[in-house]
Amino acid sequence: MAHLKRSPFKIDRIESDPKAFGLRxxxxxxxxxxxxxxxxxxxxxxxxxxxxxxxxxxxxxxxxxxxxxxxxxxxxxxxxxxxxxxxxxxxxxxxxxxxxxxxxxxxxxxxxxxxxxxxxxxxxxxxxxxxxxxxxxxxxxxxxxxxxxxxxxxxxxxxxxxxxxxxxxxxxxxxxxxxxxxxxxxxxxxxxxxxxxxxxxxxxxxxxxxxxxxxxxxxxxxxxxxxxxxxxxxxIPTLDPNEARYVLDYAASSASPRFQIQNSALQMILSLSAGYPYVIHLLGDAAFNMMKSEKVMTTEDVIHGLEVILKSDKKEKYLNRLTMLTVNQKFVLLTMAKFSSSDI
The missing domain is CATH 3.40.50.300 (P-loop containing nucleotide triphosphate hydrolases)
Structure with missing residues (x-):
């Protein structure tokens, strides 16, 4: 039987926890x-x-x-x-x-x-x-x-x-x-x-x-x-890679139950978020909701979560944050949205 999960990522509210905050x-x-x-x-x-x-x-x-x-x-x-x-x-x-x-x-x-x-x-x-x-x-x-x-x-x-x-x-x-x-x-x-x-x-x-x-x-x-x-x-600038990683690690360690983020999945989120805290939480939340195992977040979870984002009303809002990506990289993301999970 499926059960409700509480996401450790915050896409709709201000970060109030000083331990979770990404530093500059x-x-x-x-x-x-x-x-x-x-x-x-x-x-x-x-x-x-x-x-x-x-x-x-x-x-x-x-x-x-x-x-x-x-x-x-x-x-x-x-x-x-x-x-x-x-x-x-x-x-x-x-x-x-x-x-x-x-x-x-x-x-x-x-x-x-x-x-x-x-x-x-x-x-x-x-x-x-x-x-x-x-x-x-x-x-x-x-x-x-x-x-x-x-x-x-x-x-x-x-x-x-x-x-x-x-x-x-x-x-x-x-x-x-x-x-x-x-x-x-x-x-x-x-x-x-x-x-x-x-x-x-x-x-x-x-x-x-x-x-x-x-x-x-x-x-x-x-x-x-x-x-x-x-x-x-x-x-204020975007988060550097170490601070962006801290945000992800803290979310995973503070979740109930705790989970690990596969290194390739973590690197994918870091690359796609371009140091924007909102996008880190947006991608993290989408991947969290796609996790097949409650113990580990995989690259597949991130890809499937990204697919959901790119097919949602958050697509333009998300792409507008990715100022550090090239036109070709953005094109790849948009192309991914055209395919189903089984094709990816």
Whole structure:
């Protein structure tokens, strides 16, 4: 009788496990050093390269998780920050972004366990209602300077409350998918005004992690040249072969039951994934679902899994990731999709 299997590969969610994360030690070290010194960072790269996962991993360090530091051989007492996340889309406005971030801060603060408090207080009363209501009105007037003033004031109230009643020393805000913002938003200038407001009020306990596709840094510079000094830009590369292999090995060893990946199968996944974490997980998951033996993943499993991908709605998305393959190599993959498993 067939039984359900839990795949150790993650194709539809951000990597939250610091032990499973594929490292780029140089880039991670740069990010952590910048955040430790109170600088905002911008992570850029092509889709599927791991920007969101990196931002998430950096926030785990702010939450007190040391595993990423240990794997990068870094020693640091990064202060504990409350962390929030916001993903932009083409309907995002400056007012909605600011309002939603304040809501998340207030909501997360209300859910803090008692062990996180320095004083006997059940909840942190931030009284952010007036700021959120004002920002809702700004959605109509759309005055960037007014939005910045109210957003900064709300962040100040939040930070002071956290410092007074909890063990948190600051707030880290991760804003993802910046490239999805409509050009009229002019986020670069908004960021500059916000930075000036926070600096003027000496609110150095608030940092931002920003992320977007390749080219987003140039866009911010075009919108306001000050972006060069107020954010540290880190462009992340594809995984090197050793780190890509680590992702596969960790997935196999953490599965239940554990399995081995045949060396030829492993080399095939490494070659076809071209160092993209998303593609490693996509191919690994497809091959895992084709495994005839629960103890070993074979080259045949990878080929059959690839066939499924190339016949699915993920075909174009997958091929677009393979920037390191030649035209002929891509042609071979597409040709494979035309044949059945028995022909392969």
């Amino acid at each position: 030690i140089t880039e991670i070290s740069t990010c952590l050093e910048s955040l430790y010194n109170g600088r905002n960072i911008l992570i850029s790269g092509t889709r599927g390269i791991g920007k969101s996962s990196l931002g998430s991993q950096l926030q785990t360090v702010y939450q007190g998780e040391k595993e990423l530091l240990k794997r990068c051989r870094l020693e640091s007492n990064l202060p504990k920050f409350l962390t929030v996340f916001y993903a932009c889309d083409d309907t995002t406005t400056l007012a909605s972004l600011s309002q939603d971030i304040l809501f998340q801060i207030e909501h997360k603060s209300s859910l803090l366990p008692k062990t996180k408090f320095k004083k006997k207080k059940i909840t942190i009363e931030m009284n952010l209602g007036v700021f959120k209501a004002a920002l809702e009105n700004e959605a109509v007037t759309r005055s960037p300077s007014s939005i910045v003033t109210k957003f900064a004031a709300g962040l100040e109230v939040s930070l002071n409350s956290l410092k007074e009643f909890s063990e948190y020393e600051g707030i880290n805000i991760f804003v993802d998918e910046l490239d999805q913002l409509a050009p009229k938003i002019n986020f670069g200038h908004f960021l500059k005004m916000l930075h000036e407001n926070l600096s003027r009020d000496k609110l150095d306990g608030i940092t931002f992690i920003l992320a977007g596709q390749k080219g987003v840094y140039t866009r911010l510079l075009t919108e306001d040249a000050s972006a060069e000094r107020i954010i540290r830009h880190i462009s």
